[in-house]
Amino acid sequence: MFGSLSRGGDKRTPPARPEDQPLSAGQLGAYGLQHVLTMYGGIVAPPLIVGPAAGLSGPEVGLLVTATLFVSGLATLLQTLGLPKFGARLPLVQGTTFAAVSTMTAIAAQGQGLPAVFGATVVAGLAGLVASFFFGKVVRCFPPVVTGSVITVIGLTLLPVAFGWASGTGNVTARGGSMADIGLAGLTVLIILALSALGTGAVSRLSILLGIALGTACAAAFGMTDFSTVGQGSFFAVPQLLPFGPPVFEISAIVSMTVVIFVVLTETTADILAVGEIVDSRVDARRIGDGLRADMLATTLSPLFGGFASSAFAQNVGVVALTRIKSRYAVAAGGVLMVVLGLLPVMGRVIAAVPLPVLGGAGLVLFGSVAASGIRTLSTVSFHRNANLVLVATVLGIGLVPVAAPHFWDPFPRWFSLIMSSGISAASIVAVLLNLAFNETRRRRPDLPAAPPRHRSPRKGR
Numbered sequence: 001m002f003g004s005l006s007r008g009g010d011k012r013t014p015p016a017r018p019e020d021q022p023l024s025a026g027q028l029g030a031y032g033l034q035h036v037l038t039m040y041g042g043i044v045a046p047p048l049i050v051g052p053a054a055g056l057s058g059p060e061v062g063l064l065v066t067a068t069l070f071v072s073g074l075a076t077l078l079q080t081l082g083l084p085k086f087g088a089r090l091p092l093v094q095g096t097t098f099a100a101v102s103t104m105t106a107i108a109a110q111g112q113g114l115p116a117v118f119g120a121t122v123v124a125g126l127a128g129l130v131a132s133f134f135f136g137k138v139v140r141c142f143p144p145v146v147t148g149s150v151i152t153v154i155g156l157t158l159l160p161v162a163f164g165w166a167s168g169t170g171n172v173t174a175r176g177g178s179m180a181d182i183g184l185a186g187l188t189v190l191i192i193l194a195l196s197a198l199g200t201g202a203v204s205r206l207s208i209l210l211g212i213a214l215g216t217a218c219a220a221a222f223g224m225t226d227f228s229t230v231g232q233g234s235f236f237a238v239p240q241l242l243p244f245g246p247p248v249f250e251i252s253a254i255v256s257m258t259v260v261i262f263v264v265l266t267e268t269t270a271d272i273l274a275v276g277e278i279v280d281s282r283v284d285a286r287r288i289g290d291g292l293r294a295d296m297l298a299t300t301l302s303p304l305f306g307g308f309a310s311s312a313f314a315q316n317v318g319v320v321a322l323t324r325i326k327s328r329y330a331v332a333a334g335g336v337l338m339v340v341l342g343l344l345p346v347m348g349r350v351i352a353a354v355p356l357p358v359l360g361g362a363g364l365v366l367f368g369s370v371a372a373s374g375i376r377t378l379s380t381v382s383f384h385r386n387a388n389l390v391l392v393a394t395v396l397g398i399g400l401v402p403v404a405a406p407h408f409w410d411p412f413p414r415w416f417s418l419i420m421s422s423g424i425s426a427a428s429i430v431a432v433l434l435n436l437a438f439n440e441t442r443r444r445r446p447d448l449p450a451a452p453p454r455h456r457s458p459r460k461g462r
Contacts, residue, residue, distance in 0.1 A: 070342025
């Protein structure tokens with residue numbers, strides 16, 4: 001596969017789309033590893049949370065992590081390389097969605113445990129697969145004022161994850177962070193900034209990877225990391241089919257998970273549009289539908305290997321925005337590495353030894369880059385004599401409610417609080433509704449035009 005992706009020396013036929021830029025084998029390995037390191041903490045967090053809730057032992061949780069990496073790698077390959085009707089063919093990393101963690105934890109802690117989670121995920125994935133055939137047709141509801149607002153919210157809602165990592169606890173609300181941990185995160189930020197500003201060519205584009213590597217080296221020098229567990233456990237392991245038994249289908253679990261899947265569809269749509277804006281590539285309804293179908297097919301098949309619901313990772317949108325490496329083949333290489341990590345637990349243990357503060361420093365730059373990309377998109381929007389300023393202000397406010405007040409929506413019905421507790425999905429829904437109300441309604445106030453007049457090219461002959 002890499003042979004077909006690494007024809008980076010042939011510049012006679014430039015790609016028609018930025019994301020189709022071929023890369024050399026060395027670039028594929030380096031850029032792919034950069035994506036894996038960026039998303040590793042996020043992709044293993046859900047199994048580390050859900051596994052103990054289901055009563056799994058330490059080795060069983062490790063099996064769950066390995067399965068998640070393996071499935072995420074396959075899903076990433078499907079999304080980036082694509083099959084007919086499946087895959088957006090954009091630089092999108094697929095991983096376990098955070099939107100489903102609370103629901104999966106509740107299901108796992110009650111009833112039939114993980115088998116009930118897997119059964120609900122299979123049925124909900126099938127429902128999402130059916131919905132994906134018409135969900136992409138709403139792309140016209142995502143003009144720059146909507147996409148810019150949502151992309152900004154994506155970056156801002158991810159920042160607390162980076163703060164949690166920087167504190168060394170993984171949870172920004174938990175106590176236990178130290179000046180040493182925060183200092184290590186700050187040092188990583190300084191390294192990345194220096195490499196980005198002073199580096200040339202490949203050094204600048206690999207600033208995140210090099211920053212993580214140098215930050216880890218500094219941590220090792222000060223005794224702030226531990227590689228003693230790397231040699232423990234098996235070196236090679238093939239993922240098993242149904243490692244935790246056959247799925248169990250419970251109605252209440254299926255209903256809850258189906259609601260989550262529609263939240264995932266909304267988030268993935270926003271991520272596809274975000275990365276399309278960043279790489280300057282056209283994203284239409286068909287392409288969104290192909291991306292959502294890849295998402296939902298991966299979600300449906302993931303439980304067969306012991307994995308969870310799949311979603312495009314907003315974290316890696318930040319990598320594309322910061323490094324400007326637009327090639328989808330770089331992300332596909334990351335997908336191959338994830339598959340390898342799923343087969344080689346020892347490699348997963350090596351990456352797991354990267355200290356959280358180092359990941360936090362890298363995440364601070366990455367997630368901030370996502371928000372900055374959204375602001376750049378908003379800079380193209382007209383705010384003159386229209387309601388766009390109010391629209392953006394409201395979307396930002398609603399999108400940041402889960403960050404500022406995580407339990408704000410708890411008094412509402414569960415289905416409503418589940419949707420609104422995800423800042424990305426809440427921002428997407430509010431932005432689309434307000435845009436329809438302000439900019440797409442046929443009746444407009446004469447003193448408050450909904451949008452600036454569209455420019456029409458003069459006809460030929462005039």
